[in-house]
Amino acid sequence: MTMLNKNIGREFKMSRARYFSVSALLMLGVFVLIGLNVTGPNMRQTAQTAYQAEHLADAKVTSTVSLDAKDQTTIRQLSGIKKAEFGYTTDVLVKNTTQALRIQSNPQTLSQLTLTKGHQAKTAKQIVLSDSLRGRYQLGDKITLAAGKTGATTGLKHRSFTVVGFATSTEYLKKDKIGSTSLGNGTLTGFAYTTKAAFTANQPNVARLAFSTTKGAAYSTAYEHHATTLVNKLQKTLNRRNQARVTSLRSDLTDQITTAEQAIKTNTASLQSATATLTAAQTQLSSQMAQAQATQNTVAMAQLSAKQAALTQQQAALTTKQKQLTQAKAKVAIAKTTKRQLSQITLTVATRNDYNDGYNNYGEDAARIDALGKSFPAFFFLIAILVSFTTMRRMVEEKRIEMGTLRALGYTKGEVMREFLVYSVTTAITGTVLGSILGLLVLPRIIFRAYTANFNFASLQLALHPGYIALGLALALFSTVLASWLAAHASLKTITADLMLPKPPASGSRILLERITPLWQRMSFSHKVTARNLFRYKGRMLMTIIGVAGATALMITGFGIRDSLNTIIDRQFGQISQYDLVAVYNPDAQAAKVSAAKKTVTASNQVKRETAAYFENVYATTSGSDSRENISLMVPQNASAMDRYIKLRDTQTGKKLTLTNQGAIISQKLAKLQGVKAGDSFTIKASDGTAHKIKVAAITTMYAGHYVYMNQHYYQQVYHTKTSSNAYLVTLKHSTSKAVNHFAARFNHQAAAVQTVQSQETKRTITNILSNLNNLILVLVLSASLLSLVVLYTLTNINVSERVRELSTLKVLGFYPREVLMYIYRETNILTGVGILAGIGVGYAFHAYIMALLPPATAMVAPGLTWLNIGISVGLTIVFSLLVMLMMNHKIQSVDMLEALKSVD
Numbered sequence: 001m002t003m004l005n006k007n008i009g010r011e012f013k014m015s016r017a018r019y020f021s022v023s024a025l026l027m028l029g030v031f032v033l034i035g036l037n038v039t040g041p042n043m044r045q046t047a048q049t050a051y052q053a054e055h056l057a058d059a060k061v062t063s064t065v066s067l068d069a070k071d072q073t074t075i076r077q078l079s080g081i082k083k084a085e086f087g088y089t090t091d092v093l094v095k096n097t098t099q100a101l102r103i104q105s106n107p108q109t110l111s112q113l114t115l116t117k118g119h120q121a122k123t124a125k126q127i128v129l130s131d132s133l134r135g136r137y138q139l140g141d142k143i144t145l146a147a148g149k150t151g152a153t154t155g156l157k158h159r160s161f162t163v164v165g166f167a168t169s170t171e172y173l174k175k176d177k178i179g180s181t182s183l184g185n186g187t188l189t190g191f192a193y194t195t196k197a198a199f200t201a202n203q204p205n206v207a208r209l210a211f212s213t214t215k216g217a218a219y220s221t222a223y224e225h226h227a228t229t230l231v232n233k234l235q236k237t238l239n240r241r242n243q244a245r246v247t248s249l250r251s252d253l254t255d256q257i258t259t260a261e262q263a264i265k266t267n268t269a270s271l272q273s274a275t276a277t278l279t280a281a282q283t284q285l286s287s288q289m290a291q292a293q294a295t296q297n298t299v300a301m302a303q304l305s306a307k308q309a310a311l312t313q314q315q316a317a318l319t320t321k322q323k324q325l326t327q328a329k330a331k332v333a334i335a336k337t338t339k340r341q342l343s344q345i346t347l348t349v350a351t352r353n354d355y356n357d358g359y360n361n362y363g364e365d366a367a368r369i370d371a372l373g374k375s376f377p378a379f380f381f382l383i384a385i386l387v388s389f390t391t392m393r394r395m396v397e398e399k400r401i402e403m404g405t406l407r408a409l410g411y412t413k414g415e416v417m418r419e420f421l422v423y424s425v426t427t428a429i430t431g432t433v434l435g436s437i438l439g440l441l442v443l444p445r446i447i448f449r450a451y452t453a454n455f456n457f458a459s460l461q462l463a464l465h466p467g468y469i470a471l472g473l474a475l476a477l478f479s480t481v482l483a484s485w486l487a488a489h490a491s492l493k494t495i496t497a498d499l500m501l502p503k504p505p506a507s508g509s510r511i512l513l514e515r516i517t518p519l520w521q522r523m524s525f526s527h528k529v530t531a532r533n534l535f536r537y538k539g540r541m542l543m544t545i546i547g548v549a550g551a552t553a554l555m556i557t558g559f560g561i562r563d564s565l566n567t568i569i570d571r572q573f574g575q576i577s578q579y580d581l582v583a584v585y586n587p588d589a590q591a592a593k594v595s596a597a598k599k600t601v602t603a604s605n606q607v608k609r610e611t612a613a614y615f616e617n618v619y620a621t622t623s624g625s626d627s628r629e630n631i632s633l634m635v636p637q638n639a640s641a642m643d644r645y646i647k648l649r650d651t652q653t654g655k656k657l658t659l660t661n662q663g664a665i666i667s668q669k670l671a672k673l674q675g676v677k678a679g680d681s682f683t684i685k686a687s688d689g690t691a692h693k694i695k696v697a698a699i700t701t702m703y704a705g706h707y708v709y710m711n712q713h714y715y716q717q718v719y720h721t722k723t724s725s726n727a728y729l730v731t732l733k734h735s736t737s738k739a740v741n742h743f744a745a746r747f748n749h750q751a752a753a754v755q756t757v758q759s760q761e762t763k764r765t766i767t768n769i770l771s772n773l774n775n776l777i778l779v780l781v782l783s784a785s786l787l788s789l790v791v792l793y794t795l796t797n798i799n800v801s802e803r804v805r806e807l808s809t810l811k812v813l814g815f816y817p818r819e820v821l822m823y824i825y826r827e828t829n830i831l832t833g834v835g836i837l838a839g840i841g842v843g844y845a846f847h848a849y850i851m852a853l854l855p856p857a858t859a860m861v862a863p864g865l866t867w868l869n870i871g872i873s874v875g876l877t878i879v880f881s882l883l884v885m886l887m888m889n890h891k892i893q894s895v896d897m898l899e900a901l902k903s904v905d
Contacts, residue, residue: 173358
């Protein structure tokens with residue numbers, strides 16, 4: 001037994017290169033398998049811990065008007081709700097800036113804030129700012145706030161506040177895009193908390209809800225399905241309540257307007273009569289005064305002066321009544337405007353995915369990693385298993401004579417096989433342990449740092465995930481132990497006397513090239529040998545081609561992810577979207593305010609061109625899915641002018657599309673998610689869940705965002721009402737971010753302005769995703785590169801080991817060192833070249849598959865690859881091949897020529 005143990009130890013010592021190469025292959029496979037598959041769950045668990053710590057609300061109710069007692073009672077009595085907490089919120093600007101802040105009342109039990117410095121606001125003059133503003137303000141600083149619109153108020157009792165703390169909140173997970181607003185440039189700069197006493201409103205305007213049962217953790221299918229189903233039911237209840245309060249408000253306003261108009265009519269008549277009487281009296285008094293002055297009657301002049309003073313007082317009183325009448329008319333006009341706007345009053349409830357952009361984006365990022373975890377590791381392990389399988393089988397074949405000798409000495413088959421099993425189990429465990437450590441600790445942190453650079457999570461919660469470790473170990477054992485056991489088991493069936501002899505070489509046969517006589521006769525001896533060896537050792541040839549192709553394909557895919565996401569930006573904003581922003585206003589506001597908002601666009605010297613349109617945010621849902629697609633609905637006033645702002649092109653033919661009366665044109669990704677084609681129909685919904693069915697007339701190429709385009713006639717068919725413009729598509733003379741933000745801020749300052757939708761916003765979102773992927777892509781490319789290097793080294797090492805006698809014979813026959821080297825590497829170069837060509841094809845297909853899973857739900861990418869990407873991937877593979885040549889050169893040149901003199905018998 002001691003001799004066997006020594007023999008096993010000697011095998012480890014003599015084959016260190018093989019041991020390290022196989023272990024490295026398995027390590028890379030386990031590293032990618034575990035790293036990519038545990039990162040998503042770790043990210044979700046990290047978020048779930050934060051959500052539980054702050055008791056993040058499961059849903060949020062928002063209203064365009066304050067929530068009265070009946071509204072609050074309705075919300076509290078909603079089925080499936082354990083707790084409802086009401087609060088106040090308002091958007092303001094930092095004075096003398098365009099920076100918008102969302103001010104909220106201190107939460108009590110739901111969506112609590114986490115203080116990073118200082119303490120909570122305790123008085124109506126104290127404020128806690130978002131942690132992202134800590135560099136701009138210090139504790140004790142004063143911050144002055146201002147209303148963001150002409151003639152508006154801040155909704156706060158004070159304008160100046162003392163900064164007493166900084167905080168983060170899971171309601172605002174992102175650092176770069178906190179949320180949208182109708183102030184400033186349309187994007188919130190930060191958020192803040194103060195006391196309820198700081199707000200001027202007597203009633204709250206927001207409610208946070210906690211479900212009675214959550215059915216799973218955040219982002220789980222069970223939780224998201226429960227949240228979506230429950231919120232859809234709750235919205236119907238809120239719609240009924242909203243309809244009731246709108247009806248009540250309309251009735252109240254109608255009564256107020258009727259009463260006021262009657263009073264105005266009566267007062268106007270009285271005022272006109274009094275004015276006429278006063279005018280006649282003034283005319284008579286002026287005549288009498290002229291006569292008295294002519295006759296110098298001092299007594300009459302004194303009496304008339306007294307009458308004039310009384311008349312002047314009456315005139316002043318009449319003027320006051322006239323002003324009061326004008327004010328009453330203005331109030332009636334405001335009441336009529338308010339009545340027109342009643343249709344815009346909403347009471348909506350939203351899940352975390354819809355009221356919290358950061359929650360949704362973070363979940364999508366984790367899902368994106370999951371998608372990679374289900375594809376990349378399979379490729380890595382497939383290559384690792386194939387190469388490891390070949391290596392371990394080759395090891396057993398090399399030990400053939402030793403196995404026969406041990407059997408002749410009386411050792412059992414199990415004892416003889418123990419060396420191979422120990423060796424293969426050790427390599428599998430070594431690769432698994434190293435890969436598991438790196439996969440559990442290193443890769444998740446790299447990905448987390450990349451993806452959470454824009455989120456408020458400090459560190460990643462790591463977990464052991466024994467299931468993935470066990471899977472990695474099982475795959476590693478399969479690729480080594482099974483291979484060595486099968487090979488050893490087959491060899492040990494051979495008679496011991498035959499086993500002590502070298503394995504007879506395979507019978508020679510003519511290859512296909514030999515049958516092509518003109519070509520074969522023109523080939524040199526070296527090239528003929530190379531051709532024969534390639535076709536004789538078909539297993540090794542396939543392993544090399546598969547290994548190189550796989551590694552090349554992985555590198556192409558890694559680089560291609562970035563290429564494809566870049567195509568979104570280039571194609572969408574360079575070829576399709578020709579406008580800079582959509583400026584949306586409220587057409588039911590007072591006429592003067594609407595006119596002022598319009599003039600901000602039409603009379604601006606910053607605007608290159610603009611066109612009027614109707615714009616609305618709608619959404620669609622997919623059966624079997626709990627997510628919703630947010631859609632921008634556009635109805636141009638002048639359909640023929642659309643092409644100057646948005647290039648609508650057929651996805652199949654590339655031909656220009658025009659809006660017709662037969663249906664709507666929808667964007668490509670929306671059609672894919674809805675599973676519709678031209679001629680089909682699907683349903684879109686308003687914010688309150690009201691559904692409308694539309695027919696798809698055509699599908700337009702669109703790489704970012706979901707859009708539905710209709711003409712005015714078809715809109716009227718669908719909604720049974722005429723559309724009136726409420727927005728402008730605007731192209732500026734200078735499309736820089738600074739210019740767009742400046743214009744958006746000017747427009748949003750108008751009282752009738754509702755929002756600005758910048759086309760650059762989608763571009764920024766995709767750019768952020770791209771930057772987040774950079775580190776991940778780097779890790780994947782490095783892993784693929786190492787895999788390529790190890791595969792080439794392992795297979796070349798096997799090739800050299802198998803050909804020692806041939807190489808020795810060549811050296812004895814007088815071949816030059818370079819000729820001996822090329823004897824091996826001519827085959828390697830050919831197989832590497834074939835592998836590269838195969839890898840380009842496989843890489844293209846695998847990249848297309850990945851890009852169908854990886855992009856955000858709002859983006860559509862073309863699976864094409866750039867020549868630069870292919871060139872870099874091919875170049876790296878060639879460099880690795882050259883490195884392997886350099887490493888193996890010493891081994892080839894140090895072959896002992898006496899090996900050629902040994903007898904094969």
